[in-house]
Amino acid sequence: MPEITILMPVRNGEKYIKESIDSILKQTFTDFELLIMDDGSTDRTVERIERYTDERIRLSSNDISSVTEALAIKPVVAYPFHMTAQQFNTRMDADDIMHTERLRIQLKRMKKNPNITVCGTWAKIFSDKGNERNVFHFGHEIICEPVLELLKYNMLLHPSVMVKKEFLFNHHIKYQNYPYVEDYKLWFDIAKAGGILFVEPQELMMLRRSDTQVTVTKKEEMFLGSIRLRKEILLYLLSIYDNKALNSLLSDLEYLEKNKWMSYEDIFRFFVNLFNRMQSNSRI
Secondary structure, three states: OOOOEEEEEEEOOOOOHHHHHHHHHHHOEEEEEEEEEEOOOOOOOOHHOOOOOHHHHHHOOOOOOHHHHHOOOOOOOOOOOOOOOOEEEEEEEOOEEEEEOOOHHHHHHHHHHHOEEEEEEEEEEEOOOOOEEEEOOOOEEEOOOOOHHHHHHHOOOOOOOOOHHHHHHHHHOOOOOOOOOOOHHHHHHHHHOOOOOEEEEEEEEEEEEEOOHHHHHHHHHHHHHHHHHHHHHHHHHHHOOHOOOOOHHHHHHHHHOOOOOOOOHHHHHHHHHHHHHHHHHOOO
């Protein structure tokens, strides 16, 4: 049984999938399996995958309605990929590229600190046009107060994460129906359950950006999904403090937002600063 399972959903990815798979097969850590879940591709994606003879590659060509369904963490008896690795699941998109040391570095980190539940990485961002070169350097090592940090933003790049599967099973955590922010919701559920979020401060992924990606074509939907989830995170934090004055304050601020005098970003920023100040005062 391999130590790591790499989960790769794909739909009509013939243009880049070879480059992505090749980067996986070049990993210095070799005890893994690659499960590719094809979501009804109509191009030559499946044909290109089937050219590989490496026994570590497995292809599921079922019509999967969404990435969420493909990657849902279900009980072992119901999980469609029940032959996955016993310990760690890793995400990978079909148009991105792994650094050759990615798996080795992440696995070493998670074994050195077995309390880590999710380990993401920094990344380089590029495009085929050659005019977009950027980096993603959000988060650094252990994320202290992860629920509060998630109220600010999503610091974990979904295609970069390695997840301890046992924690998800033990706490009955799986992907939920939160369109375009399923990963963000998953980190929140893990943090609520006491999981440790970690960001490896090394650029171990190259993320491709194109005009056809969801991050571009569904930008507004992703923004609204993020606002919805961050409202949920804020309400969770308020329930912990169980302070009527804070709940009343939120109602007042939402009235201002409704009348266009402030935005939800302003509200989230206000409460992040307030919670930080309250925590600082409690330590004095």
